[in-house]
Amino acid sequence: MESLDNQGALRMITLFSGAVKGMAFYPASHPAIRQPLLELDKVLGSALGRAAEVSWGIIDGVMFFEEHLFITPSTAIADLSNRMLEKDIGRVIMSAGLTFDELERFVRLFSAKGSGFELLGAQIMQEGITHIRLVRQGEETFENQPDEDPYDSDDNGDSLATYGQALKAIQSICRDIERGRIPHSAPVIRVVDRMVGITMQDPSTLLGLTMIKDYDNYTFNHCVNVGVLAMALGASLGMDTMSVKSLGIAGQLHDIGKTMIPKLILNKPGKLSSAEFDEMKRHPELGAKIIREMKGLDPHIAQIVLGHHLHFNRSGYPEWAQKLPFNQMIDIVAIADTYDAITTLRVYQHPVNPRAALTEMQKIVGTYLDGALVAAFVEMMGKYPVGTLVRLDTNEVAVVYRPNPLDEEAPTVRILIEGDGTRLSVPIERSLAEQNGVRYANVVAVVDPHLKNINVGKFVVSGNY
Ligand SMILES: [Fe+2]
Ligand SMILES: [Fe+2]
Numbered sequence: 001m002e003s004l005d006n007q008g009a010l011r012m013i014t015l016f017s018g019a020v021k022g023m024a025f026y027p028a029s030h031p032a033i034r035q036p037l038l039e040l041d042k043v044l045g046s047a048l049g050r051a052a053e054v055s056w057g058i059i060d061g062v063m064f065f066e067e068h069l070f071i072t073p074s075t076a077i078a079d080l081s082n083r084m085l086e087k088d089i090g091r092v093i094m095s096a097g098l099t100f101d102e103l104e105r106f107v108r109l110f111s112a113k114g115s116g117f118e119l120l121g122a123q124i125m126q127e128g129i130t131h132i133r134l135v136r137q138g139e140e141t142f143e144n145q146p147d148e149d150p151y152d153s154d155d156n157g158d159s160l161a162t163y164g165q166a167l168k169a170i171q172s173i174c175r176d177i178e179r180g181r182i183p184h185s186a187p188v189i190r191v192v193d194r195m196v197g198i199t200m201q202d203p204s205t206l207l208g209l210t211m212i213k214d215y216d217n218y219t220f221n222h223c224v225n226v227g228v229l230a231m232a233l234g235a236s237l238g239m240d241t242m243s244v245k246s247l248g249i250a251g252q253l254h255d256i257g258k259t260m261i262p263k264l265i266l267n268k269p270g271k272l273s274s275a276e277f278d279e280m281k282r283h284p285e286l287g288a289k290i291i292r293e294m295k296g297l298d299p300h301i302a303q304i305v306l307g308h309h310l311h312f313n314r315s316g317y318p319e320w321a322q323k324l325p326f327n328q329m330i331d332i333v334a335i336a337d338t339y340d341a342i343t344t345l346r347v348y349q350h351p352v353n354p355r356a357a358l359t360e361m362q363k364i365v366g367t368y369l370d371g372a373l374v375a376a377f378v379e380m381m382g383k384y385p386v387g388t389l390v391r392l393d394t395n396e397v398a399v400v401y402r403p404n405p406l407d408e409e410a411p412t413v414r415i416l417i418e419g420d421g422t423r424l425s426v427p428i429e430r431s432l433a434e435q436n437g438v439r440y441a442n443v444v445a446v447v448d449p450h451l452k453n454i455n456v457g458k459f460v461v462s463g464n465y
Helices: 005-021 033-048 075-087 100-111 115-126 156-179 186-201 203-207 215-236 243-253 256-260 276-279 284-291 301-307 329-342 355-364 373-381 456-460
Strands: 051-060 062-066 068-069 089-095 132-136 391-394 399-404 411-415 423-431 444-445
Touching: 005 033, 005 051, 005 075, 005 100, 033 051, 033 089, 051 075, 051 156, 062 075, 068 115, 075 156, 089 203, 089 329, 089 399, 100 186, 100 256, 156 186, 156 203, 156 243, 156 399, 186 203, 186 215, 186 243, 203 215, 203 456, 215 243, 215 329, 215 373, 243 301, 256 411, 284 301, 284 373, 301 329, 329 355, 329 373, 355 373, 391 423, 399 423, 399 456, 411 456
Parallel strands: none
Antiparallel strands: 051 062, 051 089, 062 068, 089 132, 391 399, 391 444, 399 411, 411 423
């Protein structure tokens, strides 16, 4: 799919949306439908000549086609997003061999109002459409893709395996809640026990892993990332092991209350109405309630989760909890939560690079965030946090791989693009620290990974490209 650019991807989604809309007004043979379908068939056909499958869908309200994301949706995309959400479809996968006839029939079935995921899936089978399949919202999990689970591999190191276990633990907790069960606490406690050891020794690999912004699994990654970041901040402040563990557990569970918020609100593209926002604001208390019912978790974990949106000046939500006594733990989790949210793609929001994120956070000190804690966080993350994409004065583009505690200007980096623009298939690792009085290069600027279409997360993991 390399040759499909953003414009091409946008065109395909727009054509599909147009054909779906047209079905409401015209018979399938009408040019208003036939024209976009013919063009779509042609472009899809050539895309499927290069790849076995193409897929598109919606994750956290953001439409995507293959690796292309449409952060600011056009009317056509917003309309298609809403239809996908209504039908609870997360992804449509089209495979090589797709015929025009199948495409036309699929568009007709898809355009029918009121046909949800199950009905549509059954109709696709009935009509013998074999080259299109659907995946339900949020159902693409690591369990569904065992061969592609990068976290299971033994040789990827402790941090990576632990991060993967954490993802699975939070995933199964959310699944239990969805099924109306009280989740077990043991898996998350176990994983945090492992993370404490790593965090106390050298948190840089785990911190680097928080740069894996997998938008298929955004919610779970966010939970794990907030746990990792909160633990690292707690450890850097000299907190004891028990407190660091509490931060890890509370961080990982901070948003589990969202599991009980309707998906249409959670994934809504665009601004929430005030009634919807009121509903969303219930997630801290819903999460705290579940945690209180989970065996083996200290009650103060529930308190941290309850308070994670109260803000430093305690003007946040839940309003009824503003006057309750909370300790600094909620402000630590709030910092981790804010940092991960602004460095991650969200609906209508481009992710901010790590360094710019730290600057953004300094602007909301005193109101939303605790100034002393933000200062400690900035100090801990360093000038160029692991995962930052930088341009060197050799014109090479590299990702920061390891911080250098002795010289924050000279981290170890992995060079991804050579000075003449050639992309390297295997990155070259270089320390920017002086060696025999000479420096390999200096960082001159931070680069937006999206402009370069680079998923930095995968380059901060040892040997895993
Ligand atoms: Fe939250
Ligand atoms: Fe959050």
